[in-house]
Amino acid sequence: MRRRTEWFGSSNTLKALKFFTKFEQGRSTYKDGRRSFLLSRYQPMMPAASPARLQEFTLELATHVVQEFKDQPGALISALHKLQETFGYVDEAAMPMLGKLFNVSRAEVHGVTSFYHDFRRSKPGRYTIRVCQAEACQAMGSEALTAAIKQQLDCDFHETTADGNFTLEKVYCLGNCACSPNIMVDKQTYGRVTADSFKKLSATLADKAQLSKEGSK
Numbered sequence: 494m495r496r497r498t499e500w501f502g503s504s505n506t507l508k509a510l511k512f513f514t515k516f517e518q519g520r521s522t523y524k525d526g527r528r529s530f531l532l533s534r535y536q537p538m539m540p541a542a543s544p545a546r547l548q549e550f551t552l553e554l555a556t557h558v559v560q561e562f563k564d565q566p567g568a569l570i571s572a573l574h575k576l577q578e579t580f581g582y583v584d585e586a587a588m589p590m591l592g593k594l595f596n597v598s599r600a601e602v603h604g605v606t607s608f609y610h611d612f613r614r615s616k617p618g619r620y621t622i623r624v625c626q627a628e629a630c631q632a633m634g635s636e637a638l639t640a641a642i643k644q645q646l647d648c649d650f651h652e653t654t655a656d657g658n659f660t661l662e663k664v665y666c667l668g669n670c671a672c673s674p675n676i677m678v679d680k681q682t683y684g685r686v687t688a689d690s691f692k693k694l695s696a697t698l699a700d701k702a703q704l705s706k707e708g709s710k
């Protein structure tokens with residue numbers, strides 16, 4: 494009894510609190526570390542660029558942003574990344590310019606962009622939705638969820654909805670397997686998604702997209 498009183502005495506309580514705080518901090522550092530490891534290991538090659546930061550494509554700007562790779566051998570992929578980061582996609586009109594810059598044929602530039610699925614060839618929608626297709630999410634019903642999402646948006650992977658609101662992509666593990674099945678909208682992950690919850694989420698996002706379209710008029 495006396496021991497128990499001592500343990501809960503002021504200095505020991507403080508020690509215990511410090512111990513548990515450190516323990517919790519350690520645990521979340523471990524979790525964060527593991528999460529970023531998984532994200533860097535399994536995230537698709539291109540991070541989801543924020544639509545707000547995307548620029549309207551012009552050949553002049555495209556030529557300008559890839560200049561830094563000019564004299565670097567084998568930098569075509571880096572230049573394509575830069576274009577996608579800037580405009581959200583690689584415009585057809587940039588192909589001849591890239592061919593010239595890297596001394597390769599236009600067909601070769603086409604070959605590289607079509608080989609890597611992460612390079613988009615058309616302007617992405619207002620929101621990019623990535624649906625996890627990896628094992629843990631599969632085990633928790635991502636296949637049925639994917640079918641429901643495709644049906645609801647009426648578009649397939651690598652496509653954009655007719656209203657320009659959503660682009661649908663696959664992803665392999667978002668590092669949030671405990672809350673499968675997962676999707677990611679731009680940079681925000683949503684866990685334990687169901688067909689119904691997706692319906693609500695996409696309706697909210699569509700409303701937001703509509704408001705921002707009206708605001709920009």
Ligand code: FES
Pocket residue numbers: 625626627628629630631665666667668669670673674675
């Ligand atoms: S399998 Fe890990 S988040 Fe889907």
